[in-house]
Amino acid sequence: MIDDKLVIAGIEFNSRLWVGTGKYKDFAETKKAIEVSGTDVVTVSVRRVNIIDKNKENLLDYIDPKKYKILPNTAGCYTAKDAIRTAMLAAEAGITKLVKLEVIGDEKTLFPDNEATLEAAKVLVKEGLIVLPYVSDDPIMARKLVDIGCPAVMPLAAPIGSGLGIRNPYNLRIIMETVKVPIIVDAGVGTASDVAFAMELGCDAVLLNTAIAGAKDPIAMAEAMKYGVLGGRLAFKAGRIPRKLYATASSPIEGLIGS
Amino acid sequence: MNITLNGEKREVPDSLTVIGLLLHLNIQHQRVAVELNESIVKKDSYASTAIKDGDALEVVSFMGGGSDCGFRIAECGIKHAAV
Numbered sequence: 001m002i003d004d005k006l007v008i009a010g011i012e013f014n015s016r017l018w019v020g021t022g023k024y025k026d027f028a029e030t031k032k033a034i035e036v037s038g039t040d041v042v043t044v045s046v047r048r049v050n051i052i053d054k055n056k057e058n059l060l061d062y063i064d065p066k067k068y069k070i071l072p073n074t075a076g077c078y079t080a081k082d083a084i085r086t087a088m089l090a091a092e093a094g095i096t097k098l099v100k101l102e103v104i105g106d107e108k109t110l111f112p113d114n115e116a117t118l119e120a121a122k123v124l125v126k127e128g129l130i131v132l133p134y135v136s137d138d139p140i141m142a143r144k145l146v147d148i149g150c151p152a153v154m155p156l157a158a159p160i161g162s163g164l165g166i167r168n169p170y171n172l173r174i175i176m177e178t179v180k181v182p183i184i185v186d187a188g189v190g191t192a193s194d195v196a197f198a199m200e201l202g203c204d205a206v207l208l209n210t211a212i213a214g215a216k217d218p219i220a221m222a223e224a225m226k227y228g229v230l231g232g233r234l235a236f237k238a239g240r241i242p243r244k245l246y247a248t249a250s251s252p253i254e255g256l257i258g259s
Numbered sequence: 260m261n262i263t264l265n266g267e268k269r270e271v272p273d274s275l276t277v278i279g280l281l282l283h284l285n286i287q288h289q290r291v292a293v294e295l296n297e298s299i300v301k302k303d304s305y306a307s308t309a310i311k312d313g314d315a316l317e318v319v320s321f322m323g324g325g326s327d328c329g330f331r332i333a334e335c336g337i338k339h340a341a342v
Binding site: 020 | 265287290294297299302
């Protein structure tokens with residue numbers, strides 16, 4: 001799949017599988033899973049430095065920012081104000097202008113607060129950040145976010161960490177028809193077939209974390225996800241056959257014995 | 260003087276700048292971002308920004324995380340690193 005690169009705001013992404021760095025056993029496992037997944041984009045959270053135990057290992061000792069595109073996120077933010085502060089701090093850390101904007105609306109579902117997300121996105125776009133917003137699978141919200149300058153949108157497939165897979169493929173399709181920017185499915189996928197399905201729908205990339213980190217064998221699942229994305233993308237490019245209710249024989253009728 | 264650092268009261272030497280504080284705490288300043296009383300301190304201002312008694316600072320860095328970790332920032336911090 002040469003020349004099938006994903007480009008967002010002028011940045012070329014080699015992989016259509018984007019991965020998170022949370023919930024792993026340790027940094028070594030995080031590193032290994034990321035390597036095996038074949039990704040070049042890893043999302044990280046922004047958190048207070050541990051003042052008491054300064055010698056604690058740093059994630060960036062394992063994930064080389066020269067090798068991977070670091071995508072800071074505003075996970076854990078419940079207000080536009082907190083998300084803006086967090087995103088601005090991430091940008092000031094000096095590695096990237098990219099941010100995965102999340103403003104969470106509810107602790108039980110972790111669904112996005114779309115209204116607050118739009119409010120925060122407006123501010124951050126004006127500040128010059130490349131804002132990739134986590135959003136409900138809502139075509140109207142997606143359009144509003146693109147209208148104010150988001151170069152891609154990240155609709156959820158299902159609640160974060162739920163592993164339920166693509167719950168509403170029709171909305172994703174409508175989003176893809178509504179906005180002409182890359183669509184990155186963010187959150188809710190459970191296994192490689194979910195990822196393949198998202199790619200077959202025509203989504204541009206998938207971001208996941210728990211589906212790999214929470215698997216019995218995270219390293220093996222990282223590899224499965226790599227092939228899920230590749231297979232799904234190839235199938236989308238190849239163009240699947242239409243669905244039909246009845247059979248169509250694939251062997252010729254002529255030359256059958258007894259005819 | 261007394262400051263609030265990452266949400267906790269802390270006594271530090273008088274007349275410190277931001278860079279002075281980071282050195283005092285032995286924090287690698289290349290990989291962090293600093294907020295002083297809710298305003299971001301640019302890296303090139305670390306040496307010229309003085310910290311006063313009663314100031315509130317946030318020093319953050321990148322940690323593991325995917326989508327939401329389930330902790331609010333106020334209760335996250337150190338706890339998150341162990342997740």
